[in-house]
Amino acid sequence: MLLKPNVSVHNLNVFYGKDHVLHDVSVEIPNKKITVIIGPSGCGKTTLLKSFNRLIDSVDGVKVTGEVLVDGENIYDPKAEVTHIRKKMGLLSQRPYPLPMSIYDNVAYGPRLCGEKNKKKLDRIVEHFLHTASLWDEVKDKLNSPAARLSVGQQQRLCLARGLAVGPEIILGDEPTSALDPKSSKHIEERFMELKQYYTIILVTHILRQAKRLADYVLFLYMGRLIEHGPAKEIFENPKEKMTKEYIQGIIS
Amino acid sequence: MDKKNNIHVRRLEENIFKSLMVFSTGAIVLALALILWTVIRKGLPHLSLGMLTQAPKSGYYLGKDGGILNAILGSLYLTGGAALLAILVSLPVVLYLNVYLKKGSPLAYIARFSFDILWGIPSIVYGAFGFTIMLLFGVKSSLLGGMIAVTFLIFPIMSRSMDEVVRMVPGELMDASYALGATKLETAFKVVVRQALPGISTAVLISFGRGIGDAASLIFTAGFTDSLPTSLLAPAATLPLAIFFQFGTPMPEVQGRAYASALTLTLIILVISVAARLLTRKFTKHVV
Secondary structure, three states: OOOOOEEEEEEEEEOOEEEEEEEEEEEEOOOOOOEEEEOOOOOOOEEEEHHOOOHHHOOOOOOEEEEEEEEEEEEOOOHHHHHHHHHEEEEEOOOOOOOEEEEHHHHHHHHOOOOOOOOOHHHHHHHHHHOOOOOHEEEEEOOOOOOHOOHHHHHHHHHHHHEEEOOOOOEEEEEOOOOOOHHHHHHHHHHHHOOOOOOOEEOOOOOHHHHHOOOOEEEEOOEEEEEEEHHHHHHHHHOOOOOHHHHHOOOOO | OOOOHHHHHHHHHHHHHHHHHHHHHHHHHHHHHHHHHHHHHHHHHHHHHHHHHOOOOOOHOOOOOOOOHHHHHHHHHHHHHHHHHHHHHHHHHHHHHHHHHOOOOOHHHHHHHHHHHHOOOHHHHHHHHHHHHHHOOOOOHHHHHHHHHHHHHHHHHHHHHHHHHHOOHHHHHHHHHHHHOOOOHHHHHHHHHHHHHHHHHHHHHHHHHHHHHOOOOOOOOOOOOOOOOOOOOOOOOHHHHHHHHHHOOHHHHHHHHHEEEEEHHHHHHHHHHHHHHHHHHHHHOOOO
16 A cells, blocks of 8 residues: 555553453554444444544543554654544444534534634535535525434434534544434445545444445454454455454354 | 232232322422412412512511512522522533543542532521621621522532533533544533533522522521612622511511512512523523
């Protein structure tokens, strides 16, 4: 790869109190591809994802060693500015959490935090990213109504638009379709396939079929260890590790 | 035990406990209705426009002309000021506990424990405490003194009830805001306060109601006067004390006015509650 990777992880260890949740994870996440983190429940998938934008900071008694480089900057450096790091990433959580404000204000939230006050510019940003999330046509007549009144599927697309409006390079998704009905899930998956031309996408999923549909690159975690990682084709068709094989065949889960 | 018998016992259990619950609920509603009925029946005949729009004239407490405007205004100013002061202290405390401190923080535990204890302290003690502080600074019984004593009294009530609602704001909602690059302060005011606004205003209301109805904290601190409140540093009349003094006279006419004053106090609380609820509804259509 010619480009320097957006995200690379070196010897990352995460502890919650005495629990050693991630063991010595090192990996480079390829740019402008969809990287999918798979593994059984409780293996540390979400922890790994949240360590990329330091959302694990708010967990009780968390301790992190090793480094996560985003655009060459170690985000765990005490001097690193955490809000600046987070603006480089959009996050989709398991359930959509629209902010308690209107649809418009949800999308404009990030840009406003950056100091954007120009109404016309904000209008343009809101319209553009609602289009990108393919939500515009459904909400263009009710931009000032509460975001909470949208359906869950629409809310998740709103969260996508909101995340993209900050101008990130990376999209993080923590099982972003798990609360959605199949049709809405498909909608979100299609967005990811479009967006990977412009963004580095990292998804956590426990649905293997979804991983197979979306992934260009796969990380397999088991009990907090990165067992295997590589291009999707290799991992799914010809895994090197016995454990990966068993997980993919459904022997362990 | 055979199955049929078992289900029979369980159904009986269900019925007994349900009846108890219905009975308790009924008892509460009945008690409230009786209190209101007493106040209305004994107070309404004595309530007049003159009573609400005049200060006491000489001989008021002997049954002559005048009203309780001094106490109505005094109570509104005093409790309004105290509620404002209490919000200024409570909101930062509650946001600090819930946004800045982590869930298991010992400091948060100690703070919440202290509020619970402060909540239980009788209001006369706050009155005495406020009075001691006033002596220290050389402040006499005054509107300001009463305001400070009532602030002490309602601060734990306000903080604890705000804390309960702010605690219910999902961590994921805050994470969503952080993930967009917001600082904790931005998240606290733009997301947490908005989300918890209905509960926060209820907390303010409960405290206001508790504050405006309290007499004991004001005996030493606010004093009493027959003139309308004009200065923070002059003594001020309040409704609970006006009720107390009027009940203290042997004249049935004045005691009737005490009931009318109590009715006024109840109506003030009612009007403020309804208004605040309507306002809150307007501002909370966005709550997730």
